Amino acid sequence: MCKSAAQIIWRYKMAIRQIREFGDDVLEKKCKPVREMTDSIQELIDDMFETMYEANGVGLAAPQVGILKRIMVIDCTGEDPFVFINPEILETSGEQTGYEGCLSIPGKSGVVTRPNYVRVKALDRDMNEFELEAEELFARAICHECEHLDGHMYVEKVAGGVEGLVDNEELYKDEN
Numbered sequence: 001m002c003k004s005a006a007q008i009i010w011r012y013k014m015a016i017r018q019i020r021e022f023g024d025d026v027l028e029k030k031c032k033p034v035r036e037m038t039d040s041i042q043e044l045i046d047d048m049f050e051t052m053y054e055a056n057g058v059g060l061a062a063p064q065v066g067i068l069k070r071i072m073v074i075d076c077t078g079e080d081p082f083v084f085i086n087p088e089i090l091e092t093s094g095e096q097t098g099y100e101g102c103l104s105i106p107g108k109s110g111v112v113t114r115p116n117y118v119r120v121k122a123l124d125r126d127m128n129e130f131e132l133e134a135e136e137l138f139a140r141a142i143c144h145e146c147e148h149l150d151g152h153m154y155v156e157k158v159a160g161g162v163e164g165l166v167d168n169e170e171l172y173k174d175e176n
Contacts, residue, residue, distance in 0.1 A: 017051045017065040022105045022153065022162075026063050031070045031149045033086045037127050041069070045083055045125055048073045057103045059141040061148035064104050072145035076137050087122035087146055096136065099171060100144065100154050108165040110158030114140045 020026055034041060044067060052060040052073060059074040075081040094116030099109040118139040121131045134142055144154055158164040 015047050015050065016054050017047050019051060019055060019060075019064055019103050019106075020066055022102075022155070024104075026066050026068065027104060027148070027153060028151045029063065029068055030151045031061075031063055031068045033070050034123070037125070041071070042125065044069070045071065045073065049075070049081060052103070053078075055103050055106075058137070059145045060103060061145045063148055063151075070149050072149065074138070074141045074145060076141060082132075083125045084120070084142070084145070085123040085125070085127070087120050087142070087149070089118055089120050089142070089146060090131070091117075091119040092139075092143075093117045096140065098140075099166075100140065101168065102144070102154055104153065105155065105165065107168050109168055109171055110155060110160075110165045112140075112154055112157045114143045114157075118142050120146075 044062065044065075048060050048062065048065060048071070051065060052058075052075070058076045059072060062069045062071040070086045072084045072087065073081065074084070092115035095113055096116040097111060097113040100112040100114075101109040116139060117133065117135050119131065119133050120142055121129065123129055147154065155162050155165065
């Protein structure tokens with residue numbers, strides 16, 4: 001995957017953090033809102049992007065790197081990064097069902113039904129409020145990461161729970 005210039009510049013000041021995996025207690029806890037922007041939160045956001053890109057993910061929530069703050073980052077294309085601080089889903093509609101994975105459960109995927117459309121309100125990294133509408137993969141990622149902030153994981157929505165997960169190698173073997 002080709003990295004954008006912004007990603008290459010960020011690489012020099014960011015660090016890769018350890019991604020917490022399924023079973024870690026921090027992933028079951030509700031996160032606290034961010035009240036003010038600090039240098040350490042700016043650094044956390046940068047590190048979250050670096051960690052997400054390194055792991056080939058499209059989204060990452062702060063508890064996945066052990067921080068109980070309501071912060072998530074998403075980049076579905078590798079060229080359009082979004083920061084969501086204190087996100088709140090205002091509206092959903094439609095339905096999409098498909099395989100979904102999580103960086104906290106590496107190498108596994110499960111079938112999850114989510115809204116096909118979401119409207120979300122959040123703060124950006126400058127603490128400016130914004131609203132946006134998202135569909136398809138972007139909507140799925142927003143819902144997935146918001147659940148992390150409330151101590152939930154996608155396996156709770158997979159038929160059969162953890163036993164309903166499949167190995168990504170099996171899932172994608174026909175594509176190779």
